[in-house]
Structure formats: structure tokens, C-alpha cells
Amino acid sequence: MRHDTTPHGFPSLSAAAPFTLADRHADAQPRELAFYRDPYAFYDAVHAASPAFFWDNYGHWCFAGFKEVSALLRDKRFGRQILHLMSREELGMAPPKPHTAAFDQTEKYSLLALEPPTHTRLRGLVNRAFVSRNVEQLRPRIERLANQLIDGFEADGQVELLRAFAAPVPAIVIAEMIGLPADMAMQLVDWSNRMVAMYMFGVTHETELDANEASIEFMDYVRHVIAERRRQPREDLLTHMLTTEIDGERLTEDEVISTTILLLNAGHEATVHTTGNGVKAILESALDPKSLFADDKQTEATVEECLRYDAPLHMFTRYALQDVTLDNGLSVKQGETIGLMLGAANRDPSRFAAPNRFDPFRPDGANVSFGAGIHFCIGAPLARIELQVAMKTLFDRLPGLKPATEPQYKNIYHFHGLERLEVSW
Ligand code: HEM
Known part of the structure; x- marks a missing residue:
């Protein structure tokens, strides 16, 4: 693939599309700059062809239609766990790698990797802290924090x-x-960044070693704080997880870690x-930021449009827990993986009018x-x-905000976000 250069010296898309799509088979390389920078050209082609396609590079079926993705996320015939039903040998799954043992340990009791009843039990324990009426109380603290951070660099x-x-x-x-x-x-951000690099397509050995190292450091730190809380409980979520009983039982230390x-x-x-992609979308639009944050209702709609237009997470997978024939006639066997493409579903023209337009006023x-x-x-x-x-505080405080250089996306297709966002005012 040829890359041209923009006035800022960054590579730009060449004329050739960074994918092929024929007979419901796609060849699109998630680590190719032209692809991860603008996966939406591929999504347009997928929507025009078929909401379901076999992504050769991943080796599984993927679903891009809004209706299909929404339905499959709720479909109990698909789940996050499969090893309770089939062995690694039956699935053709590689054995666990010793050099990622610590990373795997952090995922072992992750809500994202669990199914009921363990999922229900763990989620129930932390859910209350995150319901709207509780987090709404944090609004003044978040406002203060946003203002303090801007105070630090405004000049x-x-x-x-x-x-x-x-x-x-x-x-x-x-x-x-x-x-x-x-x-x-910021130490937590560093550990997290190194760990989520594991979700990128075609992870290298170095990335695995680094993610494992970050997992060891992160677990050691959390273990140390847990020991402190056991000695001296506080009014915080960690103490709550350590002390609350569900059906007469407490969480194990590994579950708490x-x-x-995960939380x-x-x-973050x-x-x-979403903040980076959203600020970029606003700055690249010809819209007046004042109108986008004019009142609470419009601020909510603007944030919702940022989430839709340039979603931060593009694909989650599920295993078929049984042989399934879908409404469109497609059959998947027990143990097969399917990909649910959130970023593509958000641009489905059968669900959203002019899906490629950033429009915070859309109904x-x-x-x-x-x-x-x-x-x-x-x-x-x-x-x-x-x-x-x-976002409201940022545009209120710095109304002249503009991009200083051309923002670049990170090379982690699943996590669709910017490497850096240089701005000036
Ligand atoms: C714009 C920000 C966010 C986006 C777009 C986002 C998106 C998602 C998505 C798509 C899932 C479901 C994954 C799946 O179905 O496999 C998920 C799960 C989850 N998210 Fe978020 N998230 C965001 C922010 C947060 C925040 C602030 C928290 C803080 C606690 C959080 C905690 C979680 C947890 C714990 C799960 C797992 C839930 C479960 O498996 O039951 N997320 N998130």
C-alpha cells in the first residue's frame, strides 16, 4: 500500500482501498495504517454488501448491522466463556502461555470474561456504586477536577x-x-495501556512480555492496598468488595484483584x-461549540453523538454456546467465535440518517x-x-480551541483512539 504525505508530514490514505470485500469475505488488515485510521470506509462497503461477513484476517464471522449487533449482544446462545462446554483441543485453542500467566490471572475473574451465575454475583456486588443516582453525586467533583486541570495548562x-x-x-x-x-x-493509566495492548490484532512477543510485567506490578500494588484495607477499612469500593457478603460468602482475594x-x-x-475522538470531531466540524453545549439536554445529545460517530471500542467477540442458525440463514457451530462490530453498527445507514455526518442535533x-x-x-x-x-468545561473555558497538528489514531484497531491530540487556543 502506498502512503502519500499530508502538509503536516503525516502519511495519508492512498487511492487504493485498504480492504477487499467479495462473496461475503473480507480481507482487511487491522494493523494497516490506512485501515485503522479510517475503518469507516470499510464499514460503508460492508453495509452496502451484507451486514454479516467472514473476516478472513480474523478467521470468523462478523456482524456490522445495528439490528444484528444489538440482537446478538443479547442472545443467550452466545457467551464470553466456552471452556466449560468444550476443551481447548476440541476448539483448536492454543494452551495458555506461561509468559502471559500474570496477565491471564488478571482476566480470570474479569466480569467481561464471566457468565452467570459467577458474573451475576460479582456484578451485583459492584453495580450499586455505578447506578445513575450514585454517580450523579460525583458531578461537582468532576467539574472541580476538570477546571483544576485546565487551570494547570491554560496559560x-x-x-x-x-x-x-x-x-x-x-x-x-x-x-x-x-x-x-x-x-x-497516571501510573494506573500506564499499567492499563500496556495491558490493553494485548487486544490488538497480531500481538508481538514483546507486547505480551510487557503486558505481563505490567500485570505483575499492578497486582502487587492492588494486593498491597488490600492488605492496608483489611487492617484499616474505609468508606470506599475496595473495602466494600472485601467485606460484603453475598449468600453468606465473601469474594476471594483473586476475585477482588x-x-x-478491570474497573x-x-x-478510563x-x-x-471518547474525549479525544469527540474533541477531534467537534474541531473538524464547522459547528459552533457554544451551540453544542448550550444546555444540559444538548450537552447530553452532543456526547451521545460523539459516542456514536467515532466509538472508542470497535469489536467485541462471543462464542457460540451451541450450534446456531441465525435469521439470515447463517449457521455457526458450537465453539465458533463471532465478532460484533460496535463502531460499524453505529454507522449503519438503515438505522441512522446520513450516518457518516457528525450531527449532535440528530434525533x-x-x-x-x-x-x-x-x-x-x-x-x-x-x-x-x-x-x-x-467536554463542556473544556469548550467553555477555551472557546478558541483548535488542532495544532493532525491527530493520529493508535495502532490498536479494537480500541479506536488517538495517539496524541495537540491543541492550541
Ligand atoms: C465512553 C466510555 C465507555 C465505553 C464506550 C464503554 C464500553 C463498554 C462496552 C461496549 C462494554 C461491553 C463489552 C462486551 O459486551 O463484551 C463495557 C463493559 C464494561 N465497562 Fe465500559 N465503557 C466505558 C466506560 C466505562 C467506565 C467509566 C467504567 C467504570 C467502571 C466501565 C466499566 C465497564 C465494566 C466493568 C464492564 C464489564 C461489564 C460486564 O461484563 O458485566 N466502562 N464497556
Whole structure:
């Protein structure tokens, strides 16, 4: 693939499409710059051809239609776990790798990887902290935090927004909810970034080693704080997880560690990227930011459109728990993986009018960026408040905000977010 150069010296898309799509088979390389930078050209082609296609590079069926993705996320014939039904040998799954043992350990009791009844039990324990009426109380704290961060760089006239603003807001909020000091937030971001690199297509051995190292450090830290809380309980989520009994039982230490790490990682990764992608979309549109945050209702709609237009998470997978024949006649066998393409579903022309237009005034903005079904994002109400407060405060305080260089996406297709976002005012 040929890459041309833009005035900023960044590679731009060449004329050739970075994918082929024929007979419901797609060849699209997720690590190709032209692809991960603009997966939407591929999605357009998929929507025009068929909402279901076999993605050769991944080796499984994928679903891009809004209706299909929404239904499959709720379909109990598909799940996140399969090893309780089939062996690794039957699935052709490689054995666990010793050099990623610590990373695998952090995932073992992750809500995202569990199914009922364990999922129900763990989710029930932390759910209350994240329901709307509880997280709504955090709004003044988030406002204060957003303003303090802007105070720190306002006089500079320019900043890299992800590190200075988009990351610390959600990282500090989730750290404080769990009961960790705010000054640990950027260390948590570092561990998390190194761990989520494991979800990229074609992970290298170095990435695996680094993610494992980050998992060891992260677990050691959480274990150390757990020991402190056992000695001296506090009014925080960590103490709650350690002391609350469900059906007469407490969580094991491993369950608490997994859940804490999941909450800390999921609690900021996607929010950081939504802030970055959303600010970029607003700056690239010809819209007046004042009108986008004119009142609470419009602020909510603007955030919803940011989530729809350039979603931070593009694909989640499920296993078929039994042989399934879908409405469209497609059959998948027990143990097969399917890919549910959230970012593509949000651009489905049969669901959204002019889907490729960033339009915070659209009446049909409800999207699947937070998923659906039993794994529906537990942090959605919190993320929405963080995004509303952070983006409104940013554009209120810095009305002359403009991009300083051309923003570049990270090479992690599943996590669709920017490497950096240099802005000036
Ligand atoms: C814009 C920000 C966010 C987006 C787009 C997002 C998106 C998602 C999605 C799509 C899922 C479902 C994955 C699946 O079905 O396999 C999910 C699950 C989850 N999210 Fe979020 N999330 C965001 C922010 C947050 C925040 C702030 C938290 C803080 C606690 C959080 C915690 C979780 C957890 C714990 C799960 C697993 C739930 C389960 O498996 O039951 N997320 N998120």
C-alpha cells in the first residue's frame, strides 16, 4: 500500500482501498495504517454488501448491522466463556502461555470474561456504586477536577490534551471511587495501556512480555492496598468488595484483584478515547461549540453523538454456546467465535440518517457504544457524566480551541483512539 504525505508530514490514505470485500469475505488488515485510521470506509462497503461477513484476517464471522449487533449482544446462545462446554483441543485453542500467566490471572475473574451465575454475583456486588443516582453525586467533583486541570495548562496556549486532560479526569475519578490516591492515576493509566495492548490484532512477543510485567506490578500494588484495607477499612469500593457478603460468602482475594483491575482499566480507557475522538470531531466540524453545549439536554445529545460517530471500542467477540442458525440463514457451530462490530453498527445507514455526518442535533443518536445485554457497560452512567462535564468545561473555558497538528489514531484497531491530540487556543 502506498502512503502519500499530508502538509503536516503525516502519511495519508492512498487511492487504493485498504480492504477487499467479495462473496461475503473480507480481507482487511487491522494493523494497516490506512485501515485503522479510517475503518469507516470499510464499514460503508460492508453495509452496502451484507451486514454479516467472514473476516478472513480474523478467521470468523462478523456482524456490522445495528439490528444484528444489538440482537446478538443479547442472545443467550452466545457467551464470553466456552471452556466449560468444550476443551481447548476440541476448539483448536492454543494452551495458555506461561509468559502471559500474570496477565491471564488478571482476566480470570474479569466480569467481561464471566457468565452467570459467577458474573451475576460479582456484578451485583459492584453495580450499586455505578447506578445513575450514585454517580450523579460525583458531578461537582468532576467539574472541580476538570477546571483544576485546565487551570494547570491554560496559560501555555497549547497542550497535548489526552495526557493533560482526557486521561486524568476518568483515571482520577475511578481511582478515588475504588479508594486509591489521585496521584496514582497516571501510573494506573500506564499499567492499563500496556495491558490493553494485548487486544490488538497480531500481538508481538514483546507486547505480551510487557503486558505481563505490567500485570505483575499492578497486582502487587492492588494486593498491597488490600492488605492496608483489611487492617484499616474505609468508606470506599475496595473495602466494600472485601467485606460484603453475598449468600453468606465473601469474594476471594483473586476475585477482588481481578475486579479492581478491570474497573480501573475499563474505568478510563474508553472514556479517554471518547474525549479525544469527540474533541477531534467537534474541531473538524464547522459547528459552533457554544451551540453544542448550550444546555444540559444538548450537552447530553452532543456526547451521545460523539459516542456514536467515532466509538472508542470497535469489536467485541462471543462464542457460540451451541450450534446456531441465525435469521439470515447463517449457521455457526458450537465453539465458533463471532465478532460484533460496535463502531460499524453505529454507522449503519438503515438505522441512522446520513450516518457518516457528525450531527449532535440528530434525533436518532442512541447507539451501541456501551454494548447491550448482560455485559452492558456498568460504567455507562459515570462515563456519560465525565464526558458531559469534561467536554463542556473544556469548550467553555477555551472557546478558541483548535488542532495544532493532525491527530493520529493508535495502532490498536479494537480500541479506536488517538495517539496524541495537540491543541492550541
Ligand atoms: C465512553 C466510555 C465507555 C465505553 C464506550 C464503554 C464500553 C463498554 C462496552 C461496549 C462494554 C461491553 C463489552 C462486551 O459486551 O463484551 C463495557 C463493559 C464494561 N465497562 Fe465500559 N465503557 C466505558 C466506560 C466505562 C467506565 C467509566 C467504567 C467504570 C467502571 C466501565 C466499566 C465497564 C465494566 C466493568 C464492564 C464489564 C461489564 C460486564 O461484563 O458485566 N466502562 N464497556
